[in-house]
Amino acid sequence: MIVQVKPSSNYSTKTMDGTQQKMEANILLLGAENVGKSALTVRFLTRRFIGEYGDIESIYNHNGKIDGREISFNIWDSLYPQNCETSESITEKQLQWADGLILVYSICDRSSFDVARQQVHRIRNAKKNSGLSPVIIVGNKRDLQHRRTVSSEEGRLLALSADCGFFEISAAETYHGVLLVFHELFDLIRETRALKKGGIKGIVRSMSAVFGRKRAD
Numbered sequence: 279m280i281v282q283v284k285p286s287s288n289y290s291t292k293t294m295d296g297t298q299q300k301m302e303a304n305i306l307l308l309g310a311e312n313v314g315k316s317a318l319t320v321r322f323l324t325r326r327f328i329g330e331y332g333d334i335e336s337i338y339n340h341n342g343k344i345d346g347r348e349i350s351f352n353i354w355d356s357l358y359p360q361n362c363e364t365s366e367s368i369t370e371k372q373l374q375w376a377d378g379l380i381l382v383y384s385i386c387d388r389s390s391f392d393v394a395r396q397q398v399h400r401i402r403n404a405k406k407n408s409g410l411s412p413v414i415i416v417g418n419k420r421d422l423q424h425r426r427t428v429s430s431e432e433g434r435l436l437a438l439s440a441d442c443g444f445f446e447i448s449a450a451e452t453y454h455g456v457l458l459v460f461h462e463l464f465d466l467i468r469e470t471r472a473l474k475k476g477g478i479k480g481i482v483r484s485m486s487a488v489f490g491r492k493r494a495d
């Protein structure tokens with residue numbers, strides 16, 4: 279059950295008089311069951327780790343500041359669906375909604391890493407632009423080192439191979455790691471938007487600038 283659904287992002291960042299407008303970003307949390315998706319979300323929203331979260335799928339709205347800029351986050355804490363192929367565990371609607379994704383696995387649950395691997399391929403093979411959205415892969419439960427079954431290198435390599443960011447954190451132990459994940463994703467979303475805005479015109483403009491200068495020499 280989805281508790282609250284928010285509309286898609288607002289891309290404008292400046293008003294006519296040049297003042298900064300609040301930026302909006304839709305963030306989708308994905309990953310296998312029990313990896314800490316809700317723990318991560320609640321840590322970011324409240325700074326707290328409460329231990330048990332229940333099986334509820336929610337979209338939260340959170341207003342905050344990053345680098346002095348007002349941000350409005352819509353955070354979709356998804357549920358891993360029962361009895362389906364991993365490739366079908368992410369819907370086209372979710373991918374179209376998301377400006378950025380956080381893909382969580384547990385460092386002490388190898389099957390959750392396998393799910394993350396398949397989900398990242400599903401994302402990167404998605405239709406149109408949704409396959410290009412920034413993704414951060416998060417190895418959670420770092421506090422459980424003695425039960426680790428996925429090495430940091432494996433996580434980092436997966437992220438590298440799919441052009442994703444990578445963090446290992448413990449939602450249980452610290453707020454700081456969780457904050458870094460959201461900040462990094464926000465930076466990547468901002469970069470992606472700037473690239474989309476510049477588009478082909480931006481590339482042509484910079485090429486003409488280079489060749490134009492050469493001709494003048």
Ligand SMILES: Nc1nc2c(ncn2[C@@H]2O[C@H](COP(=O)(O)OP(=O)(O)OP(=O)(O)O)[C@@H](O)[C@H]2O)c(=O)[nH]1
Nearest residue numbers: 311312313314315316317329331358419448449450
């Ligand atoms: N030791 C440890 N436990 C954690 C950590 N993060 C979450 N947990 C625990 O892992 C269990 C699952 O956490 P959830 O946040 O509910 O995981 P989820 O991915 O949202 O699970 P689903 O709702 O089933 O999809 C809970 O008992 C949490 O207390 C962590 O960093 N370290």
